[in-house]
Amino acid sequence: xxxxxxxxxxxxxxxxxxxxxxxxxxxxxxxxxxxxxxxxxxxxxxxxxxxxxxxxxxxxxxxxxxxxxxxxxxxxxxxxxxxxxxxxxxxxxxxxxxxxxxxxxxxxxxxxxxxxxxxxxxxxxxxxxxxxxxxxxxxxxxxxxxxxxxxxxxxxxxxxxxxxxxxxxxxxxxxxxxxxxxxxxxxxxxxxxxxxxxxxxxxxxxxxxxxxxxxxxxxxxxxxxxxxxxxxxxxxxxxxxxxxxxxxxxxxxxxxxxxxxxxxxxxxxxxxxxxxxxxxxxxxxxxxxxxxxxxxxxxxxxxxxxxxxxxxxxxxxxxxxxxxxxxxxxxxxxxxxxxxxxxxxxxxxxxxxxxxxxxxxxxxxxxxxxxxxxxxxxxxxxxxxxxxxxxxxxxxxx
Amino acid sequence: xxxxxxxxxxxxxxxxxxxxxxxxxxxxxxxxxxxxxxxxxxxxxxxxxxxxxxxxxxxxxxxxxxxxxxxxxxxxxxxxxx
Amino acid sequence: xxxxxxxxxxxxxxxxxxxxxxxxxxxxxxxxxxxxxxxxxxxxxxxxxxxxxxxxxxxxxxxxxxxxxxxxxxxxxxxxxxxxxxxxxxxxxxxxxxxxxxxxxxxxxxxxxxxxxxxxxxxxxxxxxxxxxxxxxxxxxxxxxxxxxxxxxxxxxxxxxxxxxxxxxxxxxxxxxxxxxxxxxxxxxxxxxxxxxxxxxxxxxxxxxxxxxxxxxxxxxxxxxxxxxxxxxxxxxxxxxxxxxxxxxxxxxxxxxxxxxxxxxxxxxxxxxxxx
Numbered sequence: 001x002x003x004x005x006x007x008x009x010x011x012x013x014x015x016x017x018x019x020x021x022x023x024x025x026x027x028x029x030x031x032x033x034x035x036x037x038x039x040x041x042x043x044x045x046x047x048x049x050x051x052x053x054x055x056x057x058x059x060x061x062x063x064x065x066x067x068x069x070x071x072x073x074x075x076x077x078x079x080x081x082x083x084x085x086x087x088x089x090x091x092x093x094x095x096x097x098x099x100x101x102x103x104x105x106x107x108x109x110x111x112x113x114x115x116x117x118x119x120x121x122x123x124x125x126x127x128x129x130x131x132x133x134x135x136x137x138x139x140x141x142x143x144x145x146x147x148x149x150x151x152x153x154x155x156x157x158x159x160x161x162x163x164x165x166x167x168x169x170x171x172x173x174x175x176x177x178x179x180x181x182x183x184x185x186x187x188x189x190x191x192x193x194x195x196x197x198x199x200x201x202x203x204x205x206x207x208x209x210x211x212x213x214x215x216x217x218x219x220x221x222x223x224x225x226x227x228x229x230x231x232x233x234x235x236x237x238x239x240x241x242x243x244x245x246x247x248x249x250x251x252x253x254x255x256x257x258x259x260x261x262x263x264x265x266x267x268x269x270x271x272x273x274x275x276x277x278x279x280x281x282x283x284x285x286x287x288x289x290x291x292x293x294x295x296x297x298x299x300x301x302x303x304x305x306x307x308x309x310x311x312x313x314x315x316x317x318x319x320x321x322x323x324x325x326x327x328x329x330x331x332x333x334x335x336x337x338x339x340x341x342x343x344x345x346x347x348x349x350x351x352x353x354x355x356x357x358x359x360x361x362x363x364x365x366x367x368x369x370x371x372x373x374x375x376x377x378x379x380x381x382x383x384x385x386x387x388x389x390x391x392x393x394x395x396x397x398x
Numbered sequence: 399x400x401x402x403x404x405x406x407x408x409x410x411x412x413x414x415x416x417x418x419x420x421x422x423x424x425x426x427x428x429x430x431x432x433x434x435x436x437x438x439x440x441x442x443x444x445x446x447x448x449x450x451x452x453x454x455x456x457x458x459x460x461x462x463x464x465x466x467x468x469x470x471x472x473x474x475x476x477x478x479x480x
Numbered sequence: 481x482x483x484x485x486x487x488x489x490x491x492x493x494x495x496x497x498x499x500x501x502x503x504x505x506x507x508x509x510x511x512x513x514x515x516x517x518x519x520x521x522x523x524x525x526x527x528x529x530x531x532x533x534x535x536x537x538x539x540x541x542x543x544x545x546x547x548x549x550x551x552x553x554x555x556x557x558x559x560x561x562x563x564x565x566x567x568x569x570x571x572x573x574x575x576x577x578x579x580x581x582x583x584x585x586x587x588x589x590x591x592x593x594x595x596x597x598x599x600x601x602x603x604x605x606x607x608x609x610x611x612x613x614x615x616x617x618x619x620x621x622x623x624x625x626x627x628x629x630x631x632x633x634x635x636x637x638x639x640x641x642x643x644x645x646x647x648x649x650x651x652x653x654x655x656x657x658x659x660x661x662x663x664x665x666x667x668x669x670x671x672x673x674x675x676x677x678x679x680x681x682x683x684x685x686x687x688x689x690x691x692x693x694x695x696x697x698x699x700x701x702x703x704x705x706x707x708x709x710x711x712x713x714x715x716x717x718x719x720x721x722x723x724x725x726x727x728x729x730x731x732x733x734x735x736x737x738x739x740x741x742x743x744x745x746x747x748x749x750x751x752x753x754x755x756x
Contacts, residue, residue: 048591107602109624113665114575118582126667128571129603130626134667147632150603150624158621165639186578189590190598193581195442195458210458247620249561249611252599253439261617264562379599380608382620419530442595450588 007164008229008236011086011222012331013078016318017053026335029343030364035318041183049197053215053319054183067125069112070182072135078218086222087234092139099173101144103162104133105155107322108184115185144172152378156326157386161243163223173228179327180218188214196290203347204287204313205294205359212288215319219327238334239389244268248381259300265383266304273387281369282342284329286377287313288320298355312360316346326376333372337390340368427468448474482638483695485754488550488681490542491721505719505737506709516675533600535573536609538677543610546679555615565618565646567636568607569628570654575662577601618646626667630716631747641684652679653717678717691754692727698745705738723751
């Protein structure tokens, strides 16, 4: 199997604080909806920060037939939608698809049972990161390669990159690449302890940004080799052209202010995509709204793209959904390629003069583009970038 | 009330030694924190220990303005006296 | 059949630091539920690790030993560090810090939790500390399958080397028992596990006397496993370290074993000297 085999995205599904489908989330994004509310998943009345972006009525998301935690509940509808859009009619519980695999990226994993026990409640289901992929694979019969990648807030992009590897190596015909994280007391209390959380709204790249806001959700993509997708008559949504991964080796929580690692990741992704950096029309920023991230990312973007880069972060709308973030953002990038609209950063009052990049503020921007990059960074100094391209049916890029 | 700056400094040096795993001495009080291998996360940890003990709150901006252990002493004593 | 050249090994097991006292792969299970001993990294020449968690301290020792046994100087120079990858398999190493966060919140209030605890509740903190200590700047992946999968880690390493993204990949598996309060909500195929932290250093095209060749394949016909000892998934890295030790000291010329794993499939492993 050639390493140059083209990879296409044929399906996508999300569950976010502002929408339970790709279409509803996309409309809400362009509309500037903000999912921030007082936390309901646990008692946050004593915490210095009380706001987060939660998915409504997670308890009613119950596709999985057995008791399951919040992360599995969030993920399964996203995977179901993605498979449906891909036109893969899978009969849950019946199919045994050895050539279909799944990569799940997550930060906290299925943490509900651990948190229940620590809070003195009973727990009836298994916790840990790996159980999410097991339950998703069991339910949909995805019995090919299975990966659980726990590189924190870059896990979604890394799951996508691993799915690309599996397809290019010919070890699977269909790969579901997903990211998921549920609202977690440990993560919430942890970000409060790091004083990395905003007390009011998340304002990426704003001069007075105070930090990130925690969110929850899931994103799932279906990836295939282009030749397979065409053979079965699927309509590809976009191309997954390249990825780049690197490690700062600088600090356990802080990004390297020199941005060297993040620059390497972006350049590697562009190189694998086989395009020129000038062809990237938009960058979906990691843009967490913490002073350190947004400053570092601005340095990296300017270094790679100069003055021309156009960017934004959707974390003002849906918060930082940790391992889900880059999976959801990849899907938003596909919508941007498809519609010619680039989503805006909301809650922006005055852009930080230290972030010398062009940020789409408060209103979406109409701009057709053929190539988009999406960045995600994580604790432990992890950098990840992916490049997604528009799919032109009658005018293939190769 | 922290009346004895020396006593506070001794406590601070002990705390910082525990955090860094190095034997810090009084002459370290004026050295830049990064020279003592005290990074931003350790400054935060130091602050949390002091907040717990002295019932004060050190804000993010205050923490980022600290360059030496002496700055920490001045900040905490200033807070206790205000 | 996939293969990798193993050039360096580091182990902390119930037998202490090093590979000398490891049982043969077939005999690891006789250890039962043995725990890791208390070791002081400083006595192995690894200073300045006091701030790290116990698991991260031990991980630093074994990765350091893997580099040392492969003859690679650390911390890595930037051009080497950027061409070195790290793949970690771990699934319980964040549970102690989760308990600590709750204890801190109970004792001091939710707004006075020690900020150094939270990063450790994130599964890839372990790999993050290792990357900083040794200056590993290439692809850095943490895998948290419920059943630890050596075959997955090795496959990832093989892909990174084959694609030319790295020249060296360290694979490290952390096997520790979950805290007892969580025992009934963690997914386990075996009730007892030997605790160990093992680092294996794979390099491209190295055929030194101290290198061995690791081969493995997934099998669907279980009769292929009839002739070989079967070991538990959580012992799979230990088995490689043990076989490596036997081969480079010429105690054996080939070692074979199978790794069971209902949900991750079955894999047949074999190791020989890299020069043969």
